[in-house]
Amino acid sequence: MTISLQDVRLGAQTPRVGRWPEYVSSAASEVIDLAASAGLILDPWQQLVLTHGLGEQADGKWASFKVSCWVPRQNGKGGIIEARELGGLFLFGEQLILHSAHEYKTAQEAFLRIRGLIEQTPDLDKRVNRYWSANGEQGIELKKSAGGGRLRFIARSRGSGRGFSGDLNILDEAQALTAEQMAALLPTMSARPNPQIWFFGTPPDDPAAWAYGLRDDGESGTQRMAHFDWGADLDLTNADDRRRALADVDLWYACNPALGRRIQEEFVTDEAKPSGLGERFPIERLGVWPPRASDGPKVLDLATWETQADAESQVVGDVAFALDITPNRDMASIAMYGLRADGVGHVEVIDQRRGTEWIVERLVQLKERWNPVAIGLDIKGPAGSLLLDLEKAGVILPNDADQPLYGDLAIPTAQEIGAACGQFADAVNQKMLKHIGQDRLTEAIRGAKTRPLGDAWGWGRRISSVDISPLVAATLARWAYETRAHIVTKPYDALANIW
Template identity: 30%
Template sequence: MSEVAAVLEWPEAEAVRSDFDRIRTVAARMGIDYDTWQQGLLWILFSRGSDGRYCCGQGGLTVSSCRQIGKTFTLGTAFFVKCMLSPGLKVIWTAHHTRTSDETFTDMCSLAQMPAVARHIDHIRRANGQQEIVFANNSRIMFGARENGFGRGLHGADVEVFDESQILTDRALSNMIPVMNTAPDPLAVFLGNPPKPGDPSDVFAAKRRQALDGGARGMAYVELAAPRDCDSDDREAWAVANPSYPSRTPESAIERMRQLLPEDDFRREALGIWDETHVSHAIDPDAWARAVAQGKPEGGVPSLGIDMPPSRDFVNVGCCWRAGDTAHIQLVQRIPATRAGEAVDWVAERWPRLASVVIDAQSPAMSLVPDLTERHVRVTVTGVRDIARACGRVTDMLAAGTLTHRPDTDQPQLAVAAAGATRRPVGQAGAWAWNRGTTDTDISPLVACTLAVHGAWNSKRNPARRQKVRVGR
């Protein structure tokens, strides 16, 4: 494995044996022949220390690679055989997308129907949401898609495989990991490709950072990738990234991706190369921590931003007090959407003293515009470019130390949003905005404050200025 992996971290010194030796023998009888790299990967996964427990039982095995390499076949067949050999073993296999989960289930069913295997199978359940293969020895493999909520409410598992881990949120993980709490010898596996910008990949990226930082104790991390500076058309780079090329993965499959995918996508999907600029957080946690202040600046002029999450659960009102080149942001209202009229009243009451009230054109909060207009509040509606510029301004000001916020303990919803927000690309010029791609983290408090920042820097309204009234003679 060390000869083909770009990154390999695992507690090698602790390994004294591996369950894979027996798995390989049984798999060979079924006609399954593993390549050298697959043998190395599975030996690591099933390796045990002198205490008899899995060497990577604490943090699991993480595999980052390009597509069409055979990860599902490698791990799927190994756990299939493991179930045959281990009475009562319970494996949960999840993917983010239903289609991926269904394809894996279909492939496993093909194994179950092999003549040499059929006697080991008790039955196969094919109902949507309840797909599973039950073995005669009471072992089972259950399949489901996380996008459909699969995993919640399950009781007890020995193994959990998280396919498509580049789309795995902390919330989804926290729903499922406790399922293994009572397992005597649990094992977790994370399979994925380098994430795209905007993917909710905090879990996957954190595993990679831990491995690169040398903190891989109790876990294993394998990254199969071409060199970062390689030529995308270099066939040798294709072979480095994909050890199954060209014997199992034909050249035509990679050529098809080369023709159809943009350059950045090809390097992620076909060469396994992580984006050099990829970060798990849009806001630098250190910069956010340094920006704590107890209150707004003296003489600041307030602007408000209003946003709602896609679930439409809450109305969030963010405020930005601008004083010269500095500003202070704060989540000043968070009201259940069932009482949205209270938010309208609250904003309308303060409108005479505000520089602006801003709502994004794509926000569910646009439903409040008619009521605000009826109350004589002039709402500024932003477009895609506006929100991108505002997001960039927020991060630039945080880095420069010219933007502050109240302590996280005073407004935990804003703190959670700032910690969980990622970036999504906007247009083709490198602009970006806060990512709303997952409902697991509610970023609407941050969006509301960001809209307020936009209003503070773009509104020409001065609430302190007295209007002159001309009286005719």
């Protein structure tokens, strides 16, 4: 008995989200036929993306300048890329095609695949002047009689693509794109008569990735943009949605157009098990976008913060310090927290300077002067690199976690960082935190953004619009005080018992 594809359940050939501008014709049929002549037979969903992505206006120009395609791994997005590049080289006369990926190995594999397609097709291969691979870059160049077009494969860096005026840009692994990379790339296309840029990817790990903006444009139906997303519309912070992702087989088929063809259901079943993809299953297999980073004022009221300024505010009694460094290590801050005479908290930035070389010496001075209940340090953040230097200078972890000493380090877990941020915001919003009106701290609050931390949130250093090291240090100083002030002890002094 022969089983045909009609007898096999297949994944959805249309996306959950599909947006494209109107067009009068499409160049896709020629591309699809060309790909077939090279042995690349495209699925209906791949043809759909090409059909709408290659829509043409009445003047012959592309209806879509940007084409964005998001589909889980191993479904066959590479086939769309290869077909589009074959069309660019052999049909459309595009003079420079840039194919970039986040990692060199991905770009290299893409080069080998399309080279194989061309070499096995004599009618195409005879038009090639040369294939090259050198200095971390590969490419294909056609003979001048065949148009002289070039297809280059590169791994992205901040300046990749700068200076190359490409007719077509293929951006694989688009989830890893940065604003800097796009700033280097987009101007190179502005002078081309009919440019086009294609984005392919899976949901990003970074909650502030540039790709979130691309998705927003695509879903809103931005002019001159085609957008396709097979990913499930689930909320990963919702337990019911997480459970549904693991159990809803219909959803699996809706998100994976190649399920039943290239991907087998039993394999996805294995991926859904705890020993498979685990918590990554909704993202990797169902294309669910993780929660996006949000603006700080949504969790911390700036107006309330400003009303809590008191130029005469000061601490009475014990204090705690904490430090933080910006991601690019160009600035660092040390903050202090303690209680006032009325029992209300007081926070203050003690020092903020460029660079990092001054921090250890300054903390040692503050420790000797104030004998703090603790010095807060987030070892998973940029300041974590100073742990060894601090320990060498005598700022150490407690020998006994249950009986920390004055001046010992206090290192939070990821869960405690989330709690510390929430508690800091609560203290401000409930008017239980005073400050002396320092502009650098207020500006940090004004420009701060948040990032998800499981079911909580934390300050997003890399995604905020300003230097938020004063705010991060202040939050950590408050946490260090609240967790240590009631249990800290002074070092035992044997001489104190000598009469």
